[in-house]
Amino acid sequence: MARRPTRAERNRNKIIMWWGAAILLGVFAWNQGRVELWILPILVIAxxxxxxxPTLCGVETSRGHPCKNQAYGRLIACKDQPSHAVYKNDALLRMLGFRRPPRQVSAPAPGPHDRTATELPMEPQVATIESKQTLITLLTVVGTIAGVVQVFLAAKN
Known part of the structure:
Protein backbone atom coordinates (compact mmCIF):
# COMPACT_ATOMS: atom_id res chain seq x y z
CA MET A 1 0.00 0.00 0.00
CA ALA A 2 1.44 3.36 -1.05
CA ARG A 3 1.86 6.03 1.59
CA ARG A 4 0.32 9.45 1.21
CA PRO A 5 2.76 12.27 0.52
CA THR A 6 3.32 14.76 3.33
CA ARG A 7 2.44 18.44 3.00
CA ALA A 8 6.12 19.30 2.52
CA GLU A 9 6.39 16.76 -0.31
CA ARG A 10 3.23 18.08 -1.97
CA ASN A 11 4.52 21.66 -1.68
CA ARG A 12 7.90 20.62 -3.13
CA ASN A 13 6.16 18.89 -6.04
CA LYS A 14 4.05 22.01 -6.71
CA ILE A 15 7.15 24.19 -6.71
CA ILE A 16 8.94 21.86 -9.13
CA MET A 17 5.86 21.72 -11.38
CA TRP A 18 5.46 25.50 -11.59
CA TRP A 19 9.14 26.23 -12.18
CA GLY A 20 9.29 23.38 -14.69
CA ALA A 21 6.36 24.90 -16.59
CA ALA A 22 8.04 28.34 -16.60
CA ILE A 23 11.33 26.84 -17.82
CA LEU A 24 9.59 24.83 -20.55
CA LEU A 25 7.76 27.94 -21.74
CA GLY A 26 11.05 29.86 -21.70
CA VAL A 27 12.74 27.15 -23.78
CA PHE A 28 9.76 27.17 -26.16
CA ALA A 29 9.98 30.97 -26.54
CA TRP A 30 13.75 30.75 -27.10
CA ASN A 31 13.42 28.05 -29.77
CA GLN A 32 10.66 29.88 -31.61
CA GLY A 33 12.76 33.02 -31.84
CA ARG A 34 9.71 35.23 -31.32
CA VAL A 35 10.10 37.89 -28.65
CA GLU A 36 6.38 38.13 -27.90
CA LEU A 37 6.34 34.54 -26.64
CA TRP A 38 8.49 35.55 -23.66
CA ILE A 39 5.32 36.92 -22.08
CA LEU A 40 4.23 33.34 -21.31
CA PRO A 41 6.99 32.42 -18.81
CA ILE A 42 6.79 35.89 -17.28
CA LEU A 43 3.07 35.51 -16.63
CA VAL A 44 3.47 31.95 -15.32
CA ILE A 45 6.08 33.06 -12.79
CA ALA A 46 3.95 36.07 -11.78
CA PRO A 54 3.20 27.62 -0.83
CA THR A 55 3.88 30.20 1.85
CA LEU A 56 2.73 31.45 5.23
CA CYS A 57 -0.23 33.80 5.61
CA GLY A 58 1.83 36.71 6.97
CA VAL A 59 -1.01 38.84 8.37
CA GLU A 60 0.31 40.37 11.57
CA THR A 61 -2.06 39.52 14.36
CA SER A 62 -3.13 41.63 17.32
CA ARG A 63 -0.14 40.26 19.25
CA GLY A 64 2.24 41.71 16.66
CA HIS A 65 3.39 38.40 15.18
CA PRO A 66 2.79 37.30 11.59
CA CYS A 67 0.27 34.51 11.10
CA LYS A 68 2.05 31.18 10.61
CA ASN A 69 -0.85 29.35 8.94
CA GLN A 70 -0.34 27.79 5.50
CA ALA A 71 -1.45 29.86 2.49
CA TYR A 72 -1.03 29.45 -1.24
CA GLY A 73 0.02 32.65 -3.00
CA ARG A 74 1.24 35.95 -1.67
CA LEU A 75 -2.15 37.54 -2.34
CA ILE A 76 -4.09 34.74 -0.68
CA ALA A 77 -4.60 34.51 3.07
CA CYS A 78 -4.94 31.40 5.19
CA LYS A 79 -8.23 29.53 5.30
CA ASP A 80 -8.07 29.15 9.11
CA GLN A 81 -8.83 32.82 9.80
CA PRO A 82 -11.46 34.25 7.41
CA SER A 83 -10.71 37.84 8.47
CA HIS A 84 -7.12 37.59 7.18
CA ALA A 85 -8.30 37.73 3.55
CA VAL A 86 -9.75 41.19 4.18
CA TYR A 87 -6.48 42.39 5.68
CA LYS A 88 -4.43 41.07 2.76
CA ASN A 89 -6.79 42.75 0.27
CA ASP A 90 -6.50 46.04 2.15
CA ALA A 91 -2.71 45.77 2.18
CA LEU A 92 -2.65 45.17 -1.57
CA LEU A 93 -4.87 48.18 -2.20
CA ARG A 94 -2.63 50.33 0.05
CA MET A 95 0.40 49.10 -1.88
CA LEU A 96 -1.27 50.16 -5.15
CA GLY A 97 -1.99 53.60 -3.73
CA PHE A 98 -5.65 53.24 -2.76
CA ARG A 99 -6.25 54.39 0.79
CA ARG A 100 -9.00 52.88 2.92
CA PRO A 101 -9.48 53.39 6.60
CA PRO A 102 -7.48 50.61 8.26
CA ARG A 103 -9.51 47.75 9.71
CA GLN A 104 -9.07 46.82 13.31
CA VAL A 105 -7.76 43.42 14.33
CA SER A 106 -10.42 41.80 16.43
CA ALA A 107 -9.12 40.09 19.54
CA PRO A 108 -10.70 36.84 20.68
CA ALA A 109 -13.57 37.22 23.13
CA PRO A 110 -12.36 37.01 26.73
CA GLY A 111 -13.17 33.84 28.60
CA PRO A 112 -15.09 33.84 31.91
CA HIS A 113 -11.87 33.35 33.91
CA ASP A 114 -9.76 35.89 32.03
CA ARG A 115 -8.98 38.59 34.60
CA THR A 116 -6.62 40.66 32.45
CA ALA A 117 -9.35 41.27 29.88
CA THR A 118 -11.61 42.86 32.49
CA GLU A 119 -8.86 44.80 34.21
CA LEU A 120 -6.99 46.16 31.17
CA PRO A 121 -9.03 46.92 28.08
CA MET A 122 -7.03 46.20 24.94
CA GLU A 123 -6.63 48.96 22.40
CA PRO A 124 -7.47 47.79 18.90
CA GLN A 125 -4.47 47.59 16.61
CA VAL A 126 -4.27 47.98 12.87
CA ALA A 127 -3.57 44.74 10.99
CA THR A 128 -0.62 44.74 8.63
CA ILE A 129 1.11 42.24 6.39
CA GLU A 130 4.59 40.93 7.02
CA SER A 131 7.03 43.30 5.28
CA LYS A 132 8.82 40.45 3.46
CA GLN A 133 5.51 39.34 1.90
CA THR A 134 4.67 42.89 0.85
CA LEU A 135 8.12 43.44 -0.67
CA ILE A 136 8.03 40.22 -2.71
CA THR A 137 4.50 41.00 -3.91
CA LEU A 138 5.50 44.50 -4.96
CA LEU A 139 8.63 43.25 -6.75
CA THR A 140 6.58 40.59 -8.54
CA VAL A 141 3.98 43.09 -9.75
CA VAL A 142 6.58 45.65 -10.85
CA GLY A 143 8.76 43.00 -12.50
CA THR A 144 5.78 41.53 -14.35
CA ILE A 145 4.66 44.92 -15.64
CA ALA A 146 8.23 45.77 -16.70
CA GLY A 147 8.65 42.40 -18.42
CA VAL A 148 5.35 42.67 -20.30
CA VAL A 149 6.13 46.23 -21.43
CA GLN A 150 9.62 45.15 -22.53
CA VAL A 151 8.20 42.23 -24.51
CA PHE A 152 5.69 44.48 -26.28
CA LEU A 153 8.34 47.11 -27.05
CA ALA A 154 10.72 44.46 -28.41
CA ALA A 155 7.96 42.89 -30.50
CA LYS A 156 7.21 46.24 -32.18
CA ASN A 157 10.81 46.61 -33.33
Missing part, protein backbone atom coordinates in the same frame (compact mmCIF):
# COMPACT_ATOMS: atom_id res chain seq x y z
CA UNK A 47 0.85 33.92 -11.31
CA UNK A 48 2.84 31.38 -9.32
CA UNK A 49 4.29 33.99 -6.97
CA UNK A 50 1.02 35.86 -6.46
CA UNK A 51 -1.52 33.03 -6.37
CA UNK A 52 0.08 29.58 -6.01
CA UNK A 53 3.38 29.61 -4.09
Missing amino acids: YYELCAV
Whole structure:
Protein backbone atom coordinates (compact mmCIF):
# COMPACT_ATOMS: atom_id res chain seq x y z
CA MET A 1 0.00 0.00 0.00
CA ALA A 2 1.44 3.36 -1.05
CA ARG A 3 1.86 6.03 1.59
CA ARG A 4 0.32 9.45 1.21
CA PRO A 5 2.76 12.27 0.52
CA THR A 6 3.32 14.76 3.33
CA ARG A 7 2.44 18.44 3.00
CA ALA A 8 6.12 19.30 2.52
CA GLU A 9 6.39 16.76 -0.31
CA ARG A 10 3.23 18.08 -1.97
CA ASN A 11 4.52 21.66 -1.68
CA ARG A 12 7.90 20.62 -3.13
CA ASN A 13 6.16 18.89 -6.04
CA LYS A 14 4.05 22.01 -6.71
CA ILE A 15 7.15 24.19 -6.71
CA ILE A 16 8.94 21.86 -9.13
CA MET A 17 5.86 21.72 -11.38
CA TRP A 18 5.46 25.50 -11.59
CA TRP A 19 9.14 26.23 -12.18
CA GLY A 20 9.29 23.38 -14.69
CA ALA A 21 6.36 24.90 -16.59
CA ALA A 22 8.04 28.34 -16.60
CA ILE A 23 11.33 26.84 -17.82
CA LEU A 24 9.59 24.83 -20.55
CA LEU A 25 7.76 27.94 -21.74
CA GLY A 26 11.05 29.86 -21.70
CA VAL A 27 12.74 27.15 -23.78
CA PHE A 28 9.76 27.17 -26.16
CA ALA A 29 9.98 30.97 -26.54
CA TRP A 30 13.75 30.75 -27.10
CA ASN A 31 13.42 28.05 -29.77
CA GLN A 32 10.66 29.88 -31.61
CA GLY A 33 12.76 33.02 -31.84
CA ARG A 34 9.71 35.23 -31.32
CA VAL A 35 10.10 37.89 -28.65
CA GLU A 36 6.38 38.13 -27.90
CA LEU A 37 6.34 34.54 -26.64
CA TRP A 38 8.49 35.55 -23.66
CA ILE A 39 5.32 36.92 -22.08
CA LEU A 40 4.23 33.34 -21.31
CA PRO A 41 6.99 32.42 -18.81
CA ILE A 42 6.79 35.89 -17.28
CA LEU A 43 3.07 35.51 -16.63
CA VAL A 44 3.47 31.95 -15.32
CA ILE A 45 6.08 33.06 -12.79
CA ALA A 46 3.95 36.07 -11.78
CA TYR A 47 0.85 33.92 -11.31
CA TYR A 48 2.84 31.38 -9.32
CA GLU A 49 4.29 33.99 -6.97
CA LEU A 50 1.02 35.86 -6.46
CA CYS A 51 -1.52 33.03 -6.37
CA ALA A 52 0.08 29.58 -6.01
CA VAL A 53 3.38 29.61 -4.09
CA PRO A 54 3.20 27.62 -0.83
CA THR A 55 3.88 30.20 1.85
CA LEU A 56 2.73 31.45 5.23
CA CYS A 57 -0.23 33.80 5.61
CA GLY A 58 1.83 36.71 6.97
CA VAL A 59 -1.01 38.84 8.37
CA GLU A 60 0.31 40.37 11.57
CA THR A 61 -2.06 39.52 14.36
CA SER A 62 -3.13 41.63 17.32
CA ARG A 63 -0.14 40.26 19.25
CA GLY A 64 2.24 41.71 16.66
CA HIS A 65 3.39 38.40 15.18
CA PRO A 66 2.79 37.30 11.59
CA CYS A 67 0.27 34.51 11.10
CA LYS A 68 2.05 31.18 10.61
CA ASN A 69 -0.85 29.35 8.94
CA GLN A 70 -0.34 27.79 5.50
CA ALA A 71 -1.45 29.86 2.49
CA TYR A 72 -1.03 29.45 -1.24
CA GLY A 73 0.02 32.65 -3.00
CA ARG A 74 1.24 35.95 -1.67
CA LEU A 75 -2.15 37.54 -2.34
CA ILE A 76 -4.09 34.74 -0.68
CA ALA A 77 -4.60 34.51 3.07
CA CYS A 78 -4.94 31.40 5.19
CA LYS A 79 -8.23 29.53 5.30
CA ASP A 80 -8.07 29.15 9.11
CA GLN A 81 -8.83 32.82 9.80
CA PRO A 82 -11.46 34.25 7.41
CA SER A 83 -10.71 37.84 8.47
CA HIS A 84 -7.12 37.59 7.18
CA ALA A 85 -8.30 37.73 3.55
CA VAL A 86 -9.75 41.19 4.18
CA TYR A 87 -6.48 42.39 5.68
CA LYS A 88 -4.43 41.07 2.76
CA ASN A 89 -6.79 42.75 0.27
CA ASP A 90 -6.50 46.04 2.15
CA ALA A 91 -2.71 45.77 2.18
CA LEU A 92 -2.65 45.17 -1.57
CA LEU A 93 -4.87 48.18 -2.20
CA ARG A 94 -2.63 50.33 0.05
CA MET A 95 0.40 49.10 -1.88
CA LEU A 96 -1.27 50.16 -5.15
CA GLY A 97 -1.99 53.60 -3.73
CA PHE A 98 -5.65 53.24 -2.76
CA ARG A 99 -6.25 54.39 0.79
CA ARG A 100 -9.00 52.88 2.92
CA PRO A 101 -9.48 53.39 6.60
CA PRO A 102 -7.48 50.61 8.26
CA ARG A 103 -9.51 47.75 9.71
CA GLN A 104 -9.07 46.82 13.31
CA VAL A 105 -7.76 43.42 14.33
CA SER A 106 -10.42 41.80 16.43
CA ALA A 107 -9.12 40.09 19.54
CA PRO A 108 -10.70 36.84 20.68
CA ALA A 109 -13.57 37.22 23.13
CA PRO A 110 -12.36 37.01 26.73
CA GLY A 111 -13.17 33.84 28.60
CA PRO A 112 -15.09 33.84 31.91
CA HIS A 113 -11.87 33.35 33.91
CA ASP A 114 -9.76 35.89 32.03
CA ARG A 115 -8.98 38.59 34.60
CA THR A 116 -6.62 40.66 32.45
CA ALA A 117 -9.35 41.27 29.88
CA THR A 118 -11.61 42.86 32.49
CA GLU A 119 -8.86 44.80 34.21
CA LEU A 120 -6.99 46.16 31.17
CA PRO A 121 -9.03 46.92 28.08
CA MET A 122 -7.03 46.20 24.94
CA GLU A 123 -6.63 48.96 22.40
CA PRO A 124 -7.47 47.79 18.90
CA GLN A 125 -4.47 47.59 16.61
CA VAL A 126 -4.27 47.98 12.87
CA ALA A 127 -3.57 44.74 10.99
CA THR A 128 -0.62 44.74 8.63
CA ILE A 129 1.11 42.24 6.39
CA GLU A 130 4.59 40.93 7.02
CA SER A 131 7.03 43.30 5.28
CA LYS A 132 8.82 40.45 3.46
CA GLN A 133 5.51 39.34 1.90
CA THR A 134 4.67 42.89 0.85
CA LEU A 135 8.12 43.44 -0.67
CA ILE A 136 8.03 40.22 -2.71
CA THR A 137 4.50 41.00 -3.91
CA LEU A 138 5.50 44.50 -4.96
CA LEU A 139 8.63 43.25 -6.75
CA THR A 140 6.58 40.59 -8.54
CA VAL A 141 3.98 43.09 -9.75
CA VAL A 142 6.58 45.65 -10.85
CA GLY A 143 8.76 43.00 -12.50
CA THR A 144 5.78 41.53 -14.35
CA ILE A 145 4.66 44.92 -15.64
CA ALA A 146 8.23 45.77 -16.70
CA GLY A 147 8.65 42.40 -18.42
CA VAL A 148 5.35 42.67 -20.30
CA VAL A 149 6.13 46.23 -21.43
CA GLN A 150 9.62 45.15 -22.53
CA VAL A 151 8.20 42.23 -24.51
CA PHE A 152 5.69 44.48 -26.28
CA LEU A 153 8.34 47.11 -27.05
CA ALA A 154 10.72 44.46 -28.41
CA ALA A 155 7.96 42.89 -30.50
CA LYS A 156 7.21 46.24 -32.18
CA ASN A 157 10.81 46.61 -33.33
